[in-house]
Amino acid sequence: MVTALADTLRRAGGCPGLGAIAEAAERGRAATAVTDVQLAGQVALRKVRGMPAQQHVQAALDSARSLVSTGDLDGLRGEQVQRRVAMSFLERLIRANLLDRITPKLMQQPGRSLDDLVPYMDHCIDQADLQALADRLLAHEDGRGLRAPSRRGPRRSTRELLNTPMGQVG
Amino acid sequence: MSAVNQTVAWDLTKAGGDVVDWQQGYVLDDRPVARAFGVNLRARQSDLLDIAMAAYVADRRTRRWALLGKRDMFGFSWARRLHLRVPVREPAFWSDTTVLTPLTELLEWLTDDAWSLEFVARHTPGRPAETQGHLFSSLPRSPAAAALFSGGLDSLAGAARDLDGPSLNELVLVTVRTNSRMEAAQRQLLRELRSRSGGRVTSVIVPLGLVDAPDPSQLESTQRTRGFVFLVVGFVTATAGSLNELRSYENGVGAINLPYSAAQIGAKSSRGAHPATLGSASRLFSLVNGKAFTVVGSNLDRTKGELCAGISPDFRDLVGHTFSCDTAFTQRIRGSTACGICTSCLLRRQALWSAGMGDLDPGDRYRWDVLKEDAASQDTFPLQTMLMQAACIDRCLRSEGPWQALVREFPAVLSVPGAEAGRPGAREAIISLLRRYVDEWCRVPSSVVSRYLHGTREIEANKL
Numbered sequence: 001m002v003t004a005l006a007d008t009l010r011r012a013g014g015c016p017g018l019g020a021i022a023e024a025a026e027r028g029r030a031a032t033a034v035t036d037v038q039l040a041g042q043v044a045l046r047k048v049r050g051m052p053a054q055q056h057v058q059a060a061l062d063s064a065r066s067l068v069s070t071g072d073l074d075g076l077r078g079e080q081v082q083r084r085v086a087m088s089f090l091e092r093l094i095r096a097n098l099l100d101r102i103t104p105k106l107m108q109q110p111g112r113s114l115d116d117l118v119p120y121m122d123h124c125i126d127q128a129d130l131q132a133l134a135d136r137l138l139a140h141e142d143g144r145g146l147r148a149p150s151r152r153g154p155r156r157s158t159r160e161l162l163n164t165p166m167g168q169v170g
Numbered sequence: 171m172s173a174v175n176q177t178v179a180w181d182l183t184k185a186g187g188d189v190v191d192w193q194q195g196y197v198l199d200d201r202p203v204a205r206a207f208g209v210n211l212r213a214r215q216s217d218l219l220d221i222a223m224a225a226y227v228a229d230r231r232t233r234r235w236a237l238l239g240k241r242d243m244f245g246f247s248w249a250r251r252l253h254l255r256v257p258v259r260e261p262a263f264w265s266d267t268t269v270l271t272p273l274t275e276l277l278e279w280l281t282d283d284a285w286s287l288e289f290v291a292r293h294t295p296g297r298p299a300e301t302q303g304h305l306f307s308s309l310p311r312s313p314a315a316a317a318l319f320s321g322g323l324d325s326l327a328g329a330a331r332d333l334d335g336p337s338l339n340e341l342v343l344v345t346v347r348t349n350s351r352m353e354a355a356q357r358q359l360l361r362e363l364r365s366r367s368g369g370r371v372t373s374v375i376v377p378l379g380l381v382d383a384p385d386p387s388q389l390e391s392t393q394r395t396r397g398f399v400f401l402v403v404g405f406v407t408a409t410a411g412s413l414n415e416l417r418s419y420e421n422g423v424g425a426i427n428l429p430y431s432a433a434q435i436g437a438k439s440s441r442g443a444h445p446a447t448l449g450s451a452s453r454l455f456s457l458v459n460g461k462a463f464t465v466v467g468s469n470l471d472r473t474k475g476e477l478c479a480g481i482s483p484d485f486r487d488l489v490g491h492t493f494s495c496d497t498a499f500t501q502r503i504r505g506s507t508a509c510g511i512c513t514s515c516l517l518r519r520q521a522l523w524s525a526g527m528g529d530l531d532p533g534d535r536y537r538w539d540v541l542k543e544d545a546a547s548q549d550t551f552p553l554q555t556m557l558m559q560a561a562c563i564d565r566c567l568r569s570e571g572p573w574q575a576l577v578r579e580f581p582a583v584l585s586v587p588g589a590e591a592g593r594p595g596a597r598e599a600i601i602s603l604l605r606r607y608v609d610e611w612c613r614v615p616s617s618v619v620s621r622y623l624h625g626t627r628e629i630e631a632n633k634l
């Protein structure tokens with residue numbers, strides 16, 4: 001999933017301005033205001049309007065506004081804020097490009113409810129090594145040279161993976 | 171693939187004639203506006219109509235996804251770069267950044283596209299709506315109001331509400347007509363509203379459409395500028411009638427239009443009646459008008475179900491004549507008026523059932539009746555998507571910090587004016603609106619609904 005995400009970001013031109021948005025999120029958090037984030041987001045959006053990366057910048061801006069507005073950045077500083085914003089953006093991208101697309105199918109399975117699907121989706125996101133990818137994305141905002149972090153475990157066959165409990169897939 | 175989408179340029183400098191007949195073959199007839207009040211349109215009003223139409227032409231004829239087509243599963247080619255060269259009567263006014271910037275920003279907000287607008291002097295004679303003399307002017311009898319009227323359920327409910335009391339002597343209902351089948355339905359509704367209100371309704375129907383349009387599959391179907399055109403026609407009509415306010419009857423949930431999934435980033439969720447759109451349009455129109463002009467969302471604090479429930483008995487039977495479907499008038503399928511599976515059809519059904527008006531929602535009105543127990547699973551997919559969203563909203567609202575949960579799940583909610591800054595009452599109003607919306611779903615008689623919502627809520631399935 002992380003490899004696919006890195007590939008998607010690379011092909012679309014990354015998320016230019018992510019660092020500036022994240023920096024503004026830290027300033028906005030300090031001032032308990034969101035104006036800085038919006039301004040940084042508008043500047044970043046202006047540069048990519050009409051380009052494939054536009055929706056990434058928009059998603060990053062949404063993530064940053066959400067984090068500032070909810071106080072989810074409280075207690076974080078500097079690089080931690082940057083990483084949190086970038087990770088939140090990547091999580092949103094996973095939901096947009098993968099999880100939200102398969103959820104209606106999963107809900108059609110007998111006995112499924114949203115209350116058990118949400119933890120499942122959260123688990124999928126937790127399992128992905130987004131922190132390393134977030135750091136790399138901040139270093140390669142335009143997507144050029146962006147590579148997914150190395151696999152943490154040994155390569156497994158699809159058959160093997162399908163028969164492995166989610167909690168043990170790493 | 172290229173990381174830069176190609177700019178598409180539209181040169182509309184050859185426009186002119188009796189109607190706005192672009193070289194690409196577009197028609198807008200603004201004479202009904204002038205005739206309604208016996209006035210000529212002013213230069214800036216006509217210019218704004220031309221600009222809106224130019225944007226609409228470019229929007230419809232430049233297909234999104236053109237870069238990668240169906241292979242573009244992540245929407246890389248959603249946003250376009252559009253350059254417009256438009257002939258206008260007052261190029262200096264429109265080129266001034268105090269006007270150009272809000273105009274461009276409004277288009278960008280509505281469409282997600284990069285717009286560059288260039289204005290040049292228009293040399294062709296003015297249209298009849300600008301030049302044809304009128305013997306008498308017939309401005310609306312005060313107190314009067316102007317409102318957008320699409321012929322949908324919200325506009326009927328809004329108009330009925332405005333006409334219920336004696337507070338208005340005249341209600342000007344502004345309609346954009348894009349095809350003849352739709353026009354017939356709109357005219358019937360307007361006739362009924364006029365006769366049942368003692369003649370207090372003035373209808374202004376403005377035809378517009380593509381001439382020699384290519385196959386519909388070659389046109390951009392998302393039409394994100396359509397709302398802009400509708401607002402502009404409403405503004406021009408209102409000011410032609412010396413009114414400084416325009417009402418939009420869209421219900422609050424539809425206007426805010428939260429995304430159904432995380433994949434709907436930005437304007438992929440239509441923002442045509444969004445409160446932020448109405449605010450931006452008000453500011454732009456005030457500049458054009460030379461004095462304050464306001465676009466009011468008069469039903470933003472209500473759900474569609476509440477709007478329906480508020481329709482008085484005098485107008486109730488007209489509900490069956492309204493139309494909500496996104497595709498009914500474009501697909502031309504005999505014997506059926508609505509698809510039943512688009513989100514507009516589904517929200518209509520939800521609203522009617524939640525308002526206790528299920529008798530006005532017969533299943534055979536739809537090509538696909540997804541509330542039937544034996545509805546095919548694949549047909550209920552859009553319904554499930556809507557329910558998924560409702561269930562997510564429900565989860566947020568049931569959490570300890572409902573506003574924070576809502577913002578984490580739907581950051582777009584922060585775009586509602588006042589919400590992000592924490593204006594007193596703004597967040598509470600949104601939470602209350604969405605809570606009522608979710609409750610309404612629980613009154614829809616469908617086992618699909620109960621799978622998503624009844625399991626987590628203690629709402630009586632047949633409350634009404």
